Amino acid sequence: MIVKSVQEMKGAIFTSLRDREIVTIFPTEIARRYWINRFVMEEREGVVRLDSTLAWDAFKGKFLPKQSEIPANNLIRELFVLQFLRDEAACRPLKWFWYRDYPEERENLASAIRLLISSLKELENVENLPGDYRHDAELIKGHYTQFLQERGLYDPLFLAPSLENFSETQQRYRLFFPEVCRGWCEFSQMENFPPFLETVTVEEGERPSLELFSNELMEVREKLNTIKNLVEEGIDYSEIVISAGDLERVKPYLEHEATLRGIPLTVVKGDSPLHYGPGKFFSRLANLYTSNFSPKAMRSLLLEQQIGWKEYSRHTALLEKGIEYNVTRGAIPDSSDEWIWKLGAAKENELLEWYKTLKRGVIALMRASNMGSLFRALFALQDFLLLPEGFAPQGEINHNVYLFIIDLFTAVGESLKLCQMGEVENLFQFLLKYVGKQNYIENRPIVGVAVYDYKVAVGIAPPYHFLIGCDQRATEIRGLPLPLLHESYMEIDDEESESDIFLNHYHYSGERVVFSSSKLLFGGESTLVPIWFTGRVTDASYKPSKDLLVREERRWAGSKEIVFTPYQHQKRWLERASKSAFTLPIYDLAIKRGFFPLWERAVGKEGLLHLSATQIDTYNDCPFKWLSNYLFKIRKGNYDTLSIDHLRVGQLLHSIIATFFTKIETFDYSKSDTYIELIEEIALKEFEEYRKMPYSSPDTTLLYLKRRHSDELKVFIEKEGKDFDLYSSYGLELTLEEVNRKEGYHLLGRIDRVATKDGLVAVIDYKKGVAPTKGKNTEIVSSFQLPVYAKLIESQGELEEVDRAAFYSFSNGRYSFYWKEKDRECRDDLVAILDQKIHAMIQDLKVGAIGATPSQEACSLCDYRQVCRRRFALP
Ligand code: SF4
Incomplete structure (x- = not known):
């Protein structure tokens, strides 16, 4: 029977379902459920007998020979490949499935050989196979057959259907859409075609057109806008279906855009169990081992929220210590594991023991080579890490997935026994790979628009069916691809038409069917239009002006002429935002208005404002930045380990310089060779001390730092000779203070070096990186550090005034002077400006x-961007 329209199709299916004498067969399980559901909802009888419908695979299975042996499945095929690839002698004759130059990589051929076994039957029809390929296929088939025979197994993939095997004679069967049933060709060519089987196919009708969009985002948006309009016209979500060419890829975009429009979607597709909490737990345990207990792998396991942890606070404590001590890597041997020696050096004994137990457990799991020891290690780790209830507190779905995975592990154990494989190297890795290939399908009702993958939605016919992403690659239907072979070998005459048959069938897959595709995919890949549509392609366009989301944006931008009625969810968003983000703070201290005095909060017990050069510079940059840091004490947390802790390396350099000047007292450039030796010796000792600290950098980084700073220190000796020859150190790391009760401040400074020569006084500040430079005039001052030091020295009275002041930058290898003896006027100006700054700051606070x-310089590295809510000046 041939149906010529969707109405005829529906009529034929309903008639078949009503007929108690007939078993109705659908091409897929999805189609079977779809039509039963529709029949039940729309028909007066509203019931279908459980045994009166079948999916094609189940029906076809009735024609296969019954065997006394146990059937092989994918798992057994995988185990065969595992064993085969580890058998050096068996693999050696391979010619095609062999990395000639990298024989040690042969285990990476596992999936190709697995695929080849599944395609062995189809291979018989390929005529022009390369000789080496055919040789390997026969060799592998021989080994596989022997493997099965020795274990009393058989592979159903090699069996051919036959009427003789069919034992149920009393029924009549009606198969809908045989043209889209996998294996129909072989079935229809059976010697005796079953006389009790009727078929219903769809007519090859006039081809529809394909809407072609410029890019995939436009396509998704336009289709969702159309759906939204349909719903607003009264169409129920359940009457609409989307089938996507490549659902895996388009899913996140589709879900995102649908959420923006308030369209509920249910993606009908299984997911890998490894994407759920228990799957993450197992795979991240393995990842700990393969990444040598790296901080990243530790974070990714120990901070996962979908897992019911027993002692989560211990995880965060361990990771915080890892950051504090700059743990940059772990290791399998304890001797080179930074976690172990740094936690040990810092005497964090409890955390150390906890980490060691975790590590022991993971190593035992990863090294288990049989199911007994693997389960023991796994359950011990679960006891150690998880709550007794396991994954149950994390929701029913997580609990079910956990049971699903454990069932899969058990099934592997059974198959190992069946295959007589007692010990398997890297067993846990093998299990995870196997689990990763399985699909866990959540048993949940469809809510809103159902979304299917193109290849599985065949056979349904909802009132509205949108087929998106119908490019040539996505709509291509082939038999199993032959691994490691160019696709030209697989081109059998009627294969193209199989893709066409599907497209023709989809033409009848709804009362209103719309095919669409786009020229560019997310990610920029371009596509081809399926040949089937050639000549019937219309350039479609997405009209942003009609999109409510775009129109809302324009309205916000002040476009008066745009009138639109927002979606319900847009109204909801606005309502929420107007109570939160859109509300102006009552006291916005980022506005210079004077809401309330801050002086009382800013001063210490003795009523003085404690100031330092860094504080003054911060206030000068942006007062709000100072307020956040010094008054509110808002500090940015550190979430990453640093392989170079710049602050500590800076302190190390300061320490080297201080020791050097203490030893030599007066710098005499004529002794520069001895100075170089001395400073290198000091540096070596300081780096060695640093290395023993729990927070030190890894050895390779330290080596780099030593080399780099050794060069910088040599340059330093030279520059010192040029600008400060014969200067003696008056003070190193000299702490000075000034108390001004009249103004109300206490100014504190720690000067790296104060040096004197013939009555001249110099202050120097050493910078590891780039040093601040003086602006062209005293009005543009980027740092008040040196004027602060000059002010402090003058206030002490002993040295009177500072004649020269400079920063030394190790990375640039030069001194930059703020003033020298001849610019005393500049110094006085800077100190006067500093006094004004301090005065203004105190008045502001009062x-x-x-x-x-905000400014480009102030905002570019500021930690308080989210707090001040100003427009940031970005470079
Ligand atoms: S981001 Fe800019 S404006 Fe905001 S606090 Fe920081 S420096 Fe000030």
Whole structure:
């Protein structure tokens, strides 16, 4: 029977379902459920007998010979491949499935050989196979057959259907859409075609057109807007279906855009168990081992929220210590594991023991070579890490997935026994790979628009069916691809038409069917249009102006002429935002207005404002930045380990310089060779001390730092000779303070070096990186550090005034002077400006008028961007 329209199709299926004498067969399980559901909802009888419908695979299975042996499945095929690839002698004759130059990589051929075994039957029809390929296929088939025979197994893939094997004679069967049933060709060519089987096919009708969009985002948006309009016209979500050419790829975009429009979607597709909490737990345990207990792998396991941890606070404590001590890598041997020696050096004994137990457990799991020892290691780790209830507190779905995975592990154990494989190297890795290939299908009802993968939705016919992403690659239907072979070998005459048959069938897969595709995919890949549509391609366009989301944006931008009625969820968003993000803070201290005095909060017990050069510079950059840091004490947390802790390396350099000047007292450039030796010796000792600290950098980084700073220190000796020859150190790391009760501040400074020569006084500050430079005039001052030091020295009275002041930058290898003996006027100006700054700051605090002063320099590395809510000046 041939149906010529969707109405005829529906009529034929309903008639068949009503007929108690007939078993109705659908091409897929999805189609079977779809039609039963529709029949039940739309028909007066509203019932279907459980045994009156079948999916094609189940029906076809009735024609296969019954065997006394046990059937092989994918798992057994995988185990065969595993064993075969580890048998050096068996693999050696391979010619095609062999990495000639990298024989040690042969285990990477596992999936290709697995695929080849599944395609062995189809291979018989390929005529022009390369000789080496055919040789290997026969060799592998021989080994596989022997493997099965020795274990009393058989592979159903090699069996051919036959009417003789069919034992149920009393029934009549009606198969809908045989043209899209996998294996129909072989079935229809059986010697005796079953006389009790009727078929219903769809007519090859006039071809529809394909809407072609410029890119995939436009396509997705336009289709969702159309759906939204349909719903607003009264169409129920359940009447609409989307089938996507490549659902895996388009899914996140589709879900995102649907959420923006408030369209509920249910993606009808299984997912790998490894994407759920228990799967993540197992795979991340393995990842700990393969990544040598790296901080990243530790974080990814121990911070996972879908797992019911027994002692989560211990995880965060361990990871925080890892950051504090700059643990950059772990290792399998304890001797080179930074976690172990750094936690040990810092005497974090409890955390150390906890980490060691975790590590022992993971190593035992990864080295288990049989199911007994694997389960023991696994359950011991679960006891150690998880709550007694396991994954149950994380939701029913996680608990079910956990049971599903354990069942899969058990099935592997059974298959290992069946295959007489007692010991398997890297068993846990093998299990995870196997689990990763399985699909866990959540048993949940479809809510909203159902979304299917193109290849599985065949056979359904909802009122509205949108087939998106119908490019040539996505709509291509082939038999199993032959691994490691160019596709030209697989081109059998009627294969193209199999893709066409599917497209023709999809033409009848709904009362209103729309095919669409796009020229560019997400990610920029371009596509081809399926040949089937050639000549019937219309350039479709997405009209942003009609999209409510775009129109809303324009309205916000002040476009008066745009009138639109927002979606319900847009109204909801606005309502929520107007109570939160859109509300102006009552006291916005980033506005210089003077909401309330801050002076009382800013001063210490003795009523003085404690100031330092860094504080003054921060206030000068942006008062709000100072307020956040020094008054509110908001600090950014550190979430990453640093292989170079710049702050500590800077302190190390300062320490080297201080020791050097203490030893030599007066710098005499004529002794530069001895100085170089001395400073290198000091540096070596300091680095050695640093290396013993739990927070030190890894050895390779330390080696790099030593080399780099050794060169910098040599340059330093030279520059010192040029600018400060014969200067003696008056003070190193000299702490000075000034108390000004009249103004109300206490100024504190720690000067790297104060040096004197013939009555001249110099202050120097050493910078590991780039040093601040003086602006062209005293109005543009980027740092008040040196004027602060000059002010402090003058206030002490002993040295009177500072004649020269400079920063030394190790990375640039030069001094930059703020003033020298001849620019004393500049110094006086800078100190006067500093006094004004301090005065203004105190006045601001007294009235509470702080405010933010955004600028490219101030904002570019500022940690308070989210707090001040100003427009940031970005470079
Ligand atoms: S981001 Fe800019 S404006 Fe905001 S606090 Fe930081 S420096 Fe000030």
